[in-house]
Amino acid sequence: xxxxxxxxxxxxxxxxxxxxxxxxxxxxxxxxxxxxxxxxxxxxxxxxxxxxxxxxxxxxxxxxxxxxxxxxxxxxxxxxxxxxxxxxxxxxxxxxxxxxxxxxxxxxxxxxxxxxxxxxxxxxxxxxxxxxxxxxxxxxxxxxxxxxxxxxxxxxxxxxxxxxxxxxxxxxxxxxxxxxxxxxxxxxxxxxxxxxxxxxxxxxxxxxxxxxxxxxxxxxxxxxxxxxxxxxxxxxxxxxxxxxxxxxxxxxxxxxxxxxxxxxxxxxxxxxxxxxxxxxxxxxxxxxxxxxxxxxxxxxxxxxxxxxxxxxxxxxxxxxxxxxxxxxxxxxxxxxxxxxxxxxxxxxxxxxxxxxxxxxxxxxxxxxxxxxxxxxxxxxx
Amino acid sequence: xxxxxxxxxxxxxxxxxxxxxxxxxxxxxxxxxxxxxxxxxxxxxxxxxxxxxxxxxxxxxxxxxxxxxxxxxxxxxxxxxxxxxxxxxxxxxxxxxxxxxxxxxxxxxxxxxxxxxxxxxxxxxxxxxxxxxxxxxxxxxxxxxxxxxxxxxxxxxxxxxxxxxxxxxxxxxxxxxxxxxxxxxxxxxxxxxxxxxxxxxxxxxxxxxxxxxxxxxxxxxxxxxxxxxxxxxxxxxxxxxxxxxxxxxxxxxxxxxxxxxxxx
Numbered sequence: 001x002x003x004x005x006x007x008x009x010x011x012x013x014x015x016x017x018x019x020x021x022x023x024x025x026x027x028x029x030x031x032x033x034x035x036x037x038x039x040x041x042x043x044x045x046x047x048x049x050x051x052x053x054x055x056x057x058x059x060x061x062x063x064x065x066x067x068x069x070x071x072x073x074x075x076x077x078x079x080x081x082x083x084x085x086x087x088x089x090x091x092x093x094x095x096x097x098x099x100x101x102x103x104x105x106x107x108x109x110x111x112x113x114x115x116x117x118x119x120x121x122x123x124x125x126x127x128x129x130x131x132x133x134x135x136x137x138x139x140x141x142x143x144x145x146x147x148x149x150x151x152x153x154x155x156x157x158x159x160x161x162x163x164x165x166x167x168x169x170x171x172x173x174x175x176x177x178x179x180x181x182x183x184x185x186x187x188x189x190x191x192x193x194x195x196x197x198x199x200x201x202x203x204x205x206x207x208x209x210x211x212x213x214x215x216x217x218x219x220x221x222x223x224x225x226x227x228x229x230x231x232x233x234x235x236x237x238x239x240x241x242x243x244x245x246x247x248x249x250x251x252x253x254x255x256x257x258x259x260x261x262x263x264x265x266x267x268x269x270x271x272x273x274x275x276x277x278x279x280x281x282x283x284x285x286x287x288x289x290x291x292x293x294x295x296x297x298x299x300x301x302x303x304x305x306x307x308x309x310x311x312x313x314x315x316x317x318x319x320x321x322x323x324x325x326x327x328x329x330x331x332x333x334x335x336x337x338x339x340x341x342x343x344x345x346x347x348x349x350x351x352x353x354x355x356x357x358x359x360x361x362x363x364x365x366x367x368x369x370x371x372x373x374x375x376x377x378x379x380x381x
Numbered sequence: 382x383x384x385x386x387x388x389x390x391x392x393x394x395x396x397x398x399x400x401x402x403x404x405x406x407x408x409x410x411x412x413x414x415x416x417x418x419x420x421x422x423x424x425x426x427x428x429x430x431x432x433x434x435x436x437x438x439x440x441x442x443x444x445x446x447x448x449x450x451x452x453x454x455x456x457x458x459x460x461x462x463x464x465x466x467x468x469x470x471x472x473x474x475x476x477x478x479x480x481x482x483x484x485x486x487x488x489x490x491x492x493x494x495x496x497x498x499x500x501x502x503x504x505x506x507x508x509x510x511x512x513x514x515x516x517x518x519x520x521x522x523x524x525x526x527x528x529x530x531x532x533x534x535x536x537x538x539x540x541x542x543x544x545x546x547x548x549x550x551x552x553x554x555x556x557x558x559x560x561x562x563x564x565x566x567x568x569x570x571x572x573x574x575x576x577x578x579x580x581x582x583x584x585x586x587x588x589x590x591x592x593x594x595x596x597x598x599x600x601x602x603x604x605x606x607x608x609x610x611x612x613x614x615x616x617x618x619x620x621x622x623x624x625x626x627x628x629x630x631x632x633x634x635x636x637x638x639x640x641x642x643x644x645x
Contacts, residue, residue, distance in 0.1 A: 149641050153641075242536075243532075243536045244532075249585075251585060252583070252585040252586050253583065253585075253586055254575075254581050254582075254583035254585075254586070255581070256575045256580055256581040257575070257580050257581050257582060257583060257586055258580045259586060260536060260537070313540065315540040315541075316540055316541045316549075316551060316557075317580055318551055318552065318555065318578035319575055319578060319579065319580045319581065320577060320578055321552070321553075321578070323551075323552045323553075325551055325552050327540070327549065327550075330550075330552075332552045343552065
């Protein structure tokens, strides 16, 4: 672009003179309203549009001083050819074409790799298969994209056009027609003459707004309340097993050890509600009282490892401070005091599992958790 | 051949006999120093050498550790008692440079070790001789099943140390350290002794071969695991990768857009 980009704004709307001076784009745009007028037959609308377009588009101020350089476009538009010499333009053309052909190479390479290459999906094949696909696809996309950008920057004619928005409102005639139609429609309902209808519709329709309110409290209010969320895989006599299925025996854990334990039931290690953490500390370090103290066994204590805040796995145990730490939101539980929360967003202790040892020396649960595990939910309150 | 020349020849042969003898002797000596030395070190486990190590270890202890841990391992000003902590604790704390502690901090940081391996062994022998405890692991500690080690690591270790051993935060300023610099002996000793916040994993809970498998997995992570993307970015997963994608990727896109929009 040359002089007419030098900070000069497009000339203000000048009405008819400007329209005469306009180039091909103006002609094209200006011709559209008359086409519509022909088909629509509404001369008033057409006039409005004509004015809008005449205000919107105007010729650059210095159109007359256009360069006499090598014209790429000879159509007489507002276009301003680049100041590239013919030799430079040819060179640019070759570059752009080379990029487009590079894209072709990429496509051929991609298809050839896909058809003839040996994919490697966990088996011995050609390790270059996937990278080659990627490289060729990149070549194909890059060639087209880069070629198009270069084409636009070097070889296309620069043109600056300002398109202002047309008036937003519908024209008055249409508005009046719409208002008439609405008025007529309301008249046809006969509501104005039937007051009972209005009253009953207001009551019935208004009552409909109340309908969704119970949904706010959840649809599961009367079902599964005692079954799904409040119970886990643990039950009386169920052994504590490790991830690999082996049961945990008394004495396996030294003091200061932890073990992730699961119930020895079907899919026990896969159940999301049952994971727990078996911790061993010195019996005198365990500060439980009452029933929770009976749920522990010789310094071994088991807590649900589902965080009572949002259900993350609480398995970060510090054996010196007896802190159980949730990595998601930093809730911290005191494992020696019944896993009460001492820091972070969790408001409830981790439920404790009552354990004992069976005659073979393996740890067993004495029942399910006394309270629902994990985060709060509607019915739990 | 004359008689003189034959006498010279016999004298030369006698001299060469001495030379061969000398050569043979020095060869035997070299061979002995090269191959005999390990044999003599292997005898260190004999009671007398063991007690020598304990004695040397006590000297080192009195010089470097007793200020905090007490003259008789009883603990004291700022340091816990070391009776019964075992040689594995010594290996973990001293070989990773955590002890001697330089300042009172929430958790001892890893530093350059102050003692040589031989000195650490002597210290460990001294601590082991006073109250027992987890022993210093021996042998090839990273000689385990890599796949089993990965599974065990993810079950037992990853909740604190991250699935790629990058470490993570604990409560009140404490942290689980990253494992990239830990030697096989330090890793194994940590499982044996349960240092600081870390739980202890006795041999009934994680069998020695399972501990070796975990050690193997960590050394694999540190030394062999490939980074297909070119850089691990701490192997923290989508957090660091997303950050880089945004910062680098968006910057590149903006630059490219500016270039496209720039006039020719």
